[in-house]
Amino acid sequence: MPAGRPGPAAQSARRPPPPLLPLLLLCVLGAPRAGSGADTAVISPQDPTLLIGSSLQATCSVHGDSPGATAEGLYWTLNGRRLPPELSRMLNASTMALALANLNGSRQQSGDNLVCHARDGSILAGSCLYVGLPPEKPFNISCWSKNMKDLTCRWTPGAHGETFLHTNYSLKYKLRWYGQDNTCEEYHTVGPHSCHIPKDLALFTPYEIWVEATNRLGSARSDVLTLDILDVVTTDPPPDVHVSRVGGLEDQLSVRWVSPPALKDFLFQAKYQIRYRVEDSVDWKVVDDVSNQTSCRLAGLKPGTVYFVQVRCNPFGIYGSKKAGIWSEWSHPTAASTPRSERPGPGGGACEPRGGEPSSGPVRRELKQFLGWLKKHAYCSNLSFRLYDQWRAWMQKSHKTRNQDEGILSSGRRGAARGPAR
Amino acid sequence: MSRREGSLEDPQADSSASPLTHLEAKIQQTHSLARLLTKYAEQLLQEYVQHQGDPFGLPGFSPPRLPVADLSDPAPGHADLPVQERLRLDAAALAALPQLLDVVRRLQAELNPRALRLLRRLEDAARQVRALGAAVEALLGALGAESRGPGPEYAAAAATDSAGVFPAKVLGFRVCGLYLEWVSRTEVDLGQLAPGGPA
Numbered sequence: 001m002p003a004g005r006p007g008p009a010a011q012s013a014r015r016p017p018p019p020l021l022p023l024l025l026l027c028v029l030g031a032p033r034a035g036s037g038a039d040t041a042v043i044s045p046q047d048p049t050l051l052i053g054s055s056l057q058a059t060c061s062v063h064g065d066s067p068g069a070t071a072e073g074l075y076w077t078l079n080g081r082r083l084p085p086e087l088s089r090m091l092n093a094s095t096m097a098l099a100l101a102n103l104n105g106s107r108q109q110s111g112d113n114l115v116c117h118a119r120d121g122s123i124l125a126g127s128c129l130y131v132g133l134p135p136e137k138p139f140n141i142s143c144w145s146k147n148m149k150d151l152t153c154r155w156t157p158g159a160h161g162e163t164f165l166h167t168n169y170s171l172k173y174k175l176r177w178y179g180q181d182n183t184c185e186e187y188h189t190v191g192p193h194s195c196h197i198p199k200d201l202a203l204f205t206p207y208e209i210w211v212e213a214t215n216r217l218g219s220a221r222s223d224v225l226t227l228d229i230l231d232v233v234t235t236d237p238p239p240d241v242h243v244s245r246v247g248g249l250e251d252q253l254s255v256r257w258v259s260p261p262a263l264k265d266f267l268f269q270a271k272y273q274i275r276y277r278v279e280d281s282v283d284w285k286v287v288d289d290v291s292n293q294t295s296c297r298l299a300g301l302k303p304g305t306v307y308f309v310q311v312r313c314n315p316f317g318i319y320g321s322k323k324a325g326i327w328s329e330w331s332h333p334t335a336a337s338t339p340r341s342e343r344p345g346p347g348g349g350a351c352e353p354r355g356g357e358p359s360s361g362p363v364r365r366e367l368k369q370f371l372g373w374l375k376k377h378a379y380c381s382n383l384s385f386r387l388y389d390q391w392r393a394w395m396q397k398s399h400k401t402r403n404q405d406e407g408i409l410s411s412g413r414r415g416a417a418r419g420p421a422r
Numbered sequence: 423m424s425r426r427e428g429s430l431e432d433p434q435a436d437s438s439a440s441p442l443t444h445l446e447a448k449i450q451q452t453h454s455l456a457r458l459l460t461k462y463a464e465q466l467l468q469e470y471v472q473h474q475g476d477p478f479g480l481p482g483f484s485p486p487r488l489p490v491a492d493l494s495d496p497a498p499g500h501a502d503l504p505v506q507e508r509l510r511l512d513a514a515a516l517a518a519l520p521q522l523l524d525v526v527r528r529l530q531a532e533l534n535p536r537a538l539r540l541l542r543r544l545e546d547a548a549r550q551v552r553a554l555g556a557a558v559e560a561l562l563g564a565l566g567a568e569s570r571g572p573g574p575e576y577a578a579a580a581a582t583d584s585a586g587v588f589p590a591k592v593l594g595f596r597v598c599g600l601y602l603e604w605v606s607r608t609e610v611d612l613g614q615l616a617p618g619g620p621a
Contacts, residue, residue: 047586077477108473108475109533110474110475110587111475113478122484122486126588127586127587127588128588128591
């Protein structure tokens with residue numbers, strides 16, 4: 001019987017079918033039903049693995065004692081779709097052949113269902129086709145260690161990604177100068193192509209790390225990444241970030257933070273970055289040259305404006321390492337507002353809105369709501385701009401579109417606006 | 423009479439409550455469980471066919487309904503039997519299903535390793551049907567009807583090399599179908615046993 005022909009240059013890595021398990025008693029398609037005398041059939045090849053674009057020759061051979069045990073009238077379906085009769089031909093009285101060319105990638109990872117049917121449509125036999133591509137070399141491996149206690153790596157699958165076959169990725173690592181290969185076990189921790197090594201990592205000695213991709217059609221291995229854990233350390237963001245005014249200075253804010261406590265016992269210098277933006281803007285400005293300090297003064301800001309500020313940390317120089325570490329995540333945004341300008345605006349000294357701001361009506365309503373909020377959340381009765389700024393940050397978080405809606409509302413009503421009660 | 427886990431409390435322990443009340447409550451509880459599992463079994467079958475690909479999900483898909491490990495569909499005359507006999511048959515079927523569902527889960531773990539929800543549903547189904555079977559057995563005990571006792575250990579298969587991926591898919595389809603048929607059959611049978619149901 002002609003076997004399926006894999007595509008050229010393909011070493012079809014055929015996996016055996018799933019083993020029968022000890023508890024299973026199954027009358028398999030292809031084995032005659034006891035006592036029924038019914039016809040059955042066998043498809044060959046069973047569960048072939050093929051390259052995309054290759055051809056397949058398959059046969060359906062009918063077994064049985066009845067006069068109807070003939071290949072006459074048999075037809076094929078692939079994934080439930082009947083195949084054109086011109087692709088089939090009878091090889092002999094009991095065998096129908098099928099020729100498929102230029103196969104597409106499998107529709108599901110469990111294999112495409114090629115089924116042989118009797119004339120009346122009943123299913124006689126089936127075989128699952130695995131059509132796909134071998135994996136390409138994974139690349140772009142990056143790793144980081146949180147506080148020198150673990151290692152997390154992620155990578156990019158080969159250039160095309162989609163192999164149409166289940167592809168297994170395995171992250172391997174070993175100490176460079178000695179030791180055996182180890183396999184990472186905790187996958188998908190920070191995305192589909194990632195793995196986490198939680199413990200038993202050595203410092204001051206390089207590791208070799210690579211990724212192996214395997215599927216039915218072959219395997220591929222990434223380049224080896226060599227690193228020392230100390231060179232890829234990151235940390236939690238700096239805690240306790242406070243932003244406050246600098247006296248009455250209209251254009252300045254002071255930012256203070258604490259260095260990450262997890263690394264306090266290690267000899268390292270940290271460098272920090274600050275970024276800030278105006279409340280209603282998406283454009284961040286970054287202050288890059290904040291070295292080993294835990295405070296910074298932002299200048300050149302707009303008066304009477306709420307700013308959101310974040311800080312992140314890079315623990316470079318751990319144990320004398322010359323390399324920069326890996327930047328932490330940004331801290332949670334902290335908000336503060338610069339003092340309003342002392343110069344009187346239009347209308348003579350009142351808290352007049354500037355161009356583009358909502359009218360004083362909403363501002364007064366906001367203040368009323370703020371006082372109500374104060375009663376619930378503040379344990380001191382002193383009204384302070386610091387508390388007001390914290391509230392603004394909270395409002396910003398929980399009613400992101402409120403300012404948008406106010407802008408729209410000022411030009412026309414809109415139903416179901418979110419935000420504070422009007 | 424064999425009593426399994428989950429047997430009823432001795433009604434005489436609480437002399438102030440009528441024994442019938444406990445039994446009725448247990449019947450209703452088991453009936454509710456069967457109704458819930460019927461819904462889960464429908465969802466399991468839908469999820470299963472999605473991952474196998476067409477024709478499994480197509481209307482009218484009908485592979486040969488071959489017997490699976492001594493477990494077959496409810497017989498055509500099942501509904502005509504006395505209710506206790508029906509429940510005995512239900513209990514026997516429910517006792518056979520956990521192992522079969524586990525087999526299917528292991529096969530699917532190889533065929534569809536990324537179908538985590540399907541694998542979880544299969545695992546849950548095995549556990550849930552075991553609980554329902556135990557509850558039905560407990561009811562049979564409370565009704566004074568003998569259960570059939572522990573089912574036979576299913577012997578190792580006469581392994582054939584002709585088994586392949588397609589038969590494995592068909593097996594799972596068959597088992598999920600049997601699971602649905604038997605839990606819904608149990609729901610109907612318990613419904614007739616419940617107070618207010620037909621005699």
